Amino acid sequence: MMHHLSSRVSKRILSSAMAFYRNGSSFSMVSRQAYRSSTLPQIVDKSPRNAIPSDFLKWSSLGCIRTSKFASGFSPLKQKPLDSIIDMERAKEKSAEELADIWDDYHLGRGHIAASMKSKLYKLLEQRASSCRYFVIPLWKGSGYTTMFVQVQAPHILITGLEDYKARGTQAAPYFTVSYYTEFAESKDLVLVRGDIVFTSKLTDSEAKWLLDTVQSFYLNDVRYKLVECFNRETSEFEFKDVLQTLEMPIM
Secondary structure (H helix, E strand, O other): OOOOOOHHHHHHHHHHHHOOOOOOOOOOEOOOOOOOHHHHHHHEOOOOOOOOOOOOEEOOOOOOHHHOOOOOOOEEOOOOOHHHOEOHHHHHOOOHHHHHHHHHHHOOOOOEEEEEEOHHHHHHHHHHHHHOOEEEEEEEEOOEEEEEEEEEEOOEEEEEEHHHHHHHHHHOOOOEEEEEEOOOHHHHOOEEEEEEEOOOOOOOHHHHHHHHHHHHHHHHOHHHHHHHHHHHHOHHHOOHHHHHHHOOOOOO
């Protein structure tokens, strides 16, 4: 649901949400070279791709907004094994850039987002998320924005609408899920990232990709991460307008 929050209202709503719960190091994706699509079938498992099951990731023990209890986090089930997506033996023969290209090509299409990152950046994300799991991101739509509630629990990220989360609590379904695959972190300095849009009626591919990039930037950029720390550790001091200003969005 679209809504426009003043600084005062933002602070109250965001403080309630917490009850449930770039100047520094920048992040960069692995650069990619063109990869011939004719080679793709040799690497990618061509078995039918099923939609993400409804129980792929479960929100559990989140409590209720009115209880002022902190969330204990969601309980991820086993993610789809990497070897069920790509041929691991053939993938081992490829360079990091070639593998990243293959990964991108395989996930082209409605509802799937692919990315990759250096292993040291994933480790930084994992480290920072271990103590600061939650954040809020405004997603611009038309003439206003809708606020997304983010939960990072490596190797997963869950993103849903803040209004849905406030209304449904433990029954709130994620709009978008992200999984990180670290199988090639040591051998190729490469972590593969897969995003799945659970509700295509809620997010477009481009919006999901922007959310993934933006969430990562708040955890991997030193200056932006200060806002994440504030949201998690000093909730009463958190100002949503600071996020808007960082993203160069108008304060409404």
